[in-house]
Amino acid sequence: MYVRDAKNREEVWLLDHIEAMGLDETAFRSRDYVVAIDEQSGEKAGFGRIRIHRDDDGDVCELTSIGVLEGWREQGVGAHVIERLVEYASDEGFETVYALTGTGSYLAQFGFRRIDTSQLPAPLQQRLTEKRDSVDPDAVPLEISVDRFRMPEERREAFKRAPEDRGETSDEESAEDFGIDPETATYKYDTGR
Secondary structure, eight states: OOEEEEOOOGGGHHHHHHHHTOOOOOOOGGGEEEEEEEEEOOOOEEEEEEEEEETTTOOOEEEEEEEEEEGGGGTTHHHHHHHHHHHHHHHHHOOOOOOOSSHHHHHHHHEEEEGGGGOHHHHHHHHHHHHHHHHHOOOOOEEGGGGOOOHHHHHHHHHOOSSSOOOOOSOOOGGGGOOOOTTTOOOOSOOOO
8 A cells, every 4th residue: 555646647546536525626737736646456545635825924834635436445544645645745834734624533643733714724724614614614724844754553553454355456457547538438449348
């Protein structure tokens, strides 16, 4: 299992899963996402995003839209997606990462702490209101200093022990990977199908 940057061709896959999980797709850009991949099967297991908010007072980094596919939950996938995103934020020069979520207890295990809304940078105060009105009415503001991030050992071990009984999946690209519906698409050239 590993986590890598999302590819442009994964936009449709990401949007489908974001919608199915009821996550926030505001200002969607696939290049802001990372995807967790099973090394054995090539199967996508989860994803997440860092969103940069530009402001006159400085840029602000938000962790958002973390999703783990149902068959991969409780195996450390989300934890490693979060770890990669916090590393990315640190590499980009951010000292603090914010999250606006109703699942604060999950993020607390990594060192995120709840803060008062008044402590949020201005772009995130408006974002919190929008998020509460749209996808997450229970959202609360959280923050972490990137140097205080910690990965619980049980999450790291669970990630290493991804189940071996999963069915083989093909790493071959399909029309759906590129947002093409093969049932309705017409082709200029014979594809042999």
